[in-house]
Amino acid sequence: MTDERKSRLYVAASWSLWPMIFVAGLTGAGFAFRTQTPLLWFNVVYLATVAAIATFERLMPYEKQWLQRDGETFNDIAHTLLNKGGVQIAAAIGVSAPMAIATVVQPSLAVSEIWPVEWPLALQVVLGLIIAEFGLYVAHRAAHEWLTLWRFHALHHSVERLWVVNTGRFHIIDSLIKIAFSQIPLYLMGAPLTVFLWIGAVTAFIGLLTHCNIDVRTGPLDWVFSTPRLHRWHHSKVLAEGNTNYGENLVLWDQIFGTYFNPARRPPVEIGISGRIAEGFIEQLVQPFSSKGFRAILGRRPDTREPAVPEAGSPEAK
Ligand SMILES: [Zn+2]
Numbered sequence: 196m197t198d199e200r201k202s203r204l205y206v207a208a209s210w211s212l213w214p215m216i217f218v219a220g221l222t223g224a225g226f227a228f229r230t231q232t233p234l235l236w237f238n239v240v241y242l243a244t245v246a247a248i249a250t251f252e253r254l255m256p257y258e259k260q261w262l263q264r265d266g267e268t269f270n271d272i273a274h275t276l277l278n279k280g281g282v283q284i285a286a287a288i289g290v291s292a293p294m295a296i297a298t299v300v301q302p303s304l305a306v307s308e309i310w311p312v313e314w315p316l317a318l319q320v321v322l323g324l325i326i327a328e329f330g331l332y333v334a335h336r337a338a339h340e341w342l343t344l345w346r347f348h349a350l351h352h353s354v355e356r357l358w359v360v361n362t363g364r365f366h367i368i369d370s371l372i373k374i375a376f377s378q379i380p381l382y383l384m385g386a387p388l389t390v391f392l393w394i395g396a397v398t399a400f401i402g403l404l405t406h407c408n409i410d411v412r413t414g415p416l417d418w419v420f421s422t423p424r425l426h427r428w429h430h431s432k433v434l435a436e437g438n439t440n441y442g443e444n445l446v447l448w449d450q451i452f453g454t455y456f457n458p459a460r461r462p463p464v465e466i467g468i469s470g471r472i473a474e475g476f477i478e479q480l481v482q483p484f485s486s487k488g489f490r491a492i493l494g495r496r497p498d499t500r501e502p503a504v505p506e507a508g509s510p511e512a513k
């Protein structure tokens with residue numbers, strides 16, 4: 196293969212991988228939802244997607260530096276399993292907490308019937324995504340602008356590399372708040388279980404792609420979806436860059452509320468926070484609950500109320 200052909204192939208792959216992986220994931224989810232054990236098969240599709248993304252991260256990394264080990268892989272996976280698997284234990288073995296919650300709780304919670312069940316399913320899913328995204332936007336933005344919540348969300352931003360495995364690295368409290376904000380309105384409106392399942396699927400695959408370290412090009416997709424490019428800005432240490440792009444699936448609310456950020460230059464390689472996150476999994480879970488841990492997360496000295504350095508990613512640095 197000549198260099199020119201190789202580079203053409205590379206460019207073609209760069210443009211096609213994001214939509215291809217997204218559509219393949221949704222197609223797999225559609226297959227899973229038609230089986231007798233939808234959660235089990237959905238999780239098979241999810242893990243296959245993780246494997247595919249991890250392979251392309253090796254073949255065409257966006258940032259070679261992010262291929263280096265950071266000693267956090269165990270913690271990343273443990274937080275992912277606690278978030279996404281823990282809630283499902285009652286329902287099934289699996290990966291998607293929103294889906295399990297929907298399966299268990301949704302049929303008994305609907306208090307109104309304003310949901311447009313007569314619409315085509317695809318339109319219902321789009322409507323559901325827009326409504327859920329508003330809750331996600333509010334919860335995510337509050338987690339950045341309000342120290343009480345930043346103490347939980349800082350764990351997600353403490354990563355110094357972005358790759359598929361740290362997609363699910365969220366403190367369990369952070370996750371539960373987001374699930375509540377995004378799903379309760381849909382329950383109250385009487386959205387059917389199928390809509391929850393498809394929102395869960397879209398969130399799962401966009402989430403995996405958002406953190407991927409593949410050199411994808413997304414172009415106009417950046418105007419609609421939360422793409423890797425936009426989310427790399429969100430992980431910037433520079434507050435003016437990091438406190439943007441809060442959207443989890445769609446960036447509609449960022450555009451409406453003026454937090455959409457997508458300049459033409461390359462997003463930063465150096466990411467993270469200036470506070471300190473504990474090293475072990477259990478320590479990371481309990482850290483936000485002690486005043487000493489909270490001070491460390493904020494980058495404050497242990498024995499004073501003064502910040503040691505202004506904290507990236509918190510309101511204090513403004
Ligand atoms: Zn964030």
Ligand SMILES: [Zn+2]
Pocket residue numbers: 351406426430
């Ligand atoms: Zn992230």
